[in-house]
Amino acid sequence: MTYTGSGSVDIHAVEGVQPPAALRQxxxxxxxxxxxxxxxxxGVRAGQNPIGLTGTTVEFRRATGVIQPAAGGTWPSNAGPYRWLIPSVVNISLAPASAQTRIDMAAVELSDTDVDLSGARIAQPVIYTGTPGSGVPPTLPEDAVALATFSVPVAGAPTMTxxxxxxxxVxxxxxxxxxxxxxxxVTPWDGLTVYRKDTDVFETWNGIAWDVMARTKTAKVxxxxxxxxxxxxxxxPAFAASYYRGxxxxxxxxxxxxxAPNVTISAVASVPGLVIEATVTGASTTGFTANLARSSTSATTLSWIAVENG
Structure with missing residues (x-):
């Protein structure tokens, strides 16, 4: 607004102001x-440990993250991702134990009055109490991000996952x-790389399939x-004459x-047919036993290779 000398007010449109949804997008x-x-x-910003459990008290720690509301219910598909913040520690007690074991869930839940008419614009810690005996946690609301589940037994201390x-x-x-x-x-794109915790390998999508790009544990040979x-x-009796073992x-x-590695062994012999077999027994992290069966008592060199897969 601009005040003129005559006391009137000129109102000008402010250019470049974006609505909250566009900024989130x-x-x-x-x-x-x-x-x-x-x-x-x-999710939660990588590297943070946002939650703890002492007895029946859940500690929501200082943390930051993102909530992407699920579309199709209250929230539109173009809502965009919301950033959330827990600026100081919040303690919330689990509900008392029930007659059957139940599973509770801790989460950060979003409110945005522009969408849900809640009258608030905030993301705050919550605990959803599960159904006793169901064996499953409560259903996560469309506007929340899950942090942990709690197994609350009939007697004894709850445990957290x-x-x-x-x-x-990106x-x-x-x-x-x-x-x-x-x-x-979501549908992978060329170059998307994941770290597989179960196999300790890095995999990259090549447009058709996943390629193993690196292993955190290389093979030892x-x-x-x-x-x-x-x-x-x-x-x-299987042989026409006696043979010898060593x-x-x-x-x-x-x-x-x-x-324990995989050990392969073979005999080094200049004349074919004299060595009956060479085997390995008792392979462990410290060594193995080499076994030789031969038609004569000649000393024989055995070559071996041991491989521990990454």
């Missing part, structure tokens, strides 16, 4: 894509618990030779393998 540009082009994904997912910027690596969770992501002299005579212990460097 711009936020979608920065977030891991949701169900459509103007949507983000709900964190279920919140991280908010990832283009960032998305952590997923399993292939099922990976496949539940060790190889060597061992000489075995067969000295024990064995009579076996063994030799092989030790791995201390601490090289963390799990």
């Amino acid at each position: 711009f936020d979608a540009l920065l977030l891991q894509p949701g169900s459509h082009s103007l949507a983000g994904t709900s 964190r279920i919140h997912k991280p908010v990832i910027a 283009g960032g690596i998305v952590p997923v618990a399993s292939q099922t969770e990976r496949d539940a992501l 060790l190889s060597g030779t061992v000489a075995v002299t067969p000295v024990t005579s064995v009579s076996d 063994t030799s212990a092989v030790s791995f460097p201390v601490g090289f393998f963390s799990t």
Whole structure:
């Protein structure tokens, strides 16, 4: 408004002012894509631990995140992602135990009077009390993000399971618990990279399928030779004559393998037919036993390779 010398007021339109929904839709540009082009994904900012449990008291800690309301009910499809903030610790007690075990849920719930006519514009911590004996948590409202579930027994202390997912910027690596969770992501785009917690591998979508791009645990390989002299005579009806057996212990460097490797062994012989078999027994993180069966008592070199998969 501009006041004139005569005391009248000129009113001018203010250019460039955007409605709240449009500003939220711009936020979608920065977030891991949701169900459509103007949507983000709900979660807690990566690296935060937003919730704790002491006895029957749930502690909502200082945290930030995103709520993308589910469309189709109260919320329109173009609502855009809402940023939320818990600026200080909030403690809420779980409801008293019931005659049957129940599962409760902790979440951050959104109110926006422009949409739900609630008279408020806030996101605040809430606990939804489950149905005793149902074995499942309450249904998450369309305008909330889940943080944890609580198993509340008939007697004894409740236990907590964190279920919140991280908010990832668009283009960032998305952590997923399993292939099922990976496949539940929105339609992948070329270059989308996920970290599979179940397999410790990084996978990238190439436009057709998922490629393994890197492993956090690489295969460990060790190889060597061992000489075995067969000295024990064995009579076996399967053979026309007696043959001889021998063994030799092989030790791995201390601490090289963390799990028992797969060991393959073969004999080095210049004349075919003299070696009956070479086998491995007792493979462990510390070593194995090399076994040789031969038609004579000649010392024989065995080559071996041990591989611990990543």
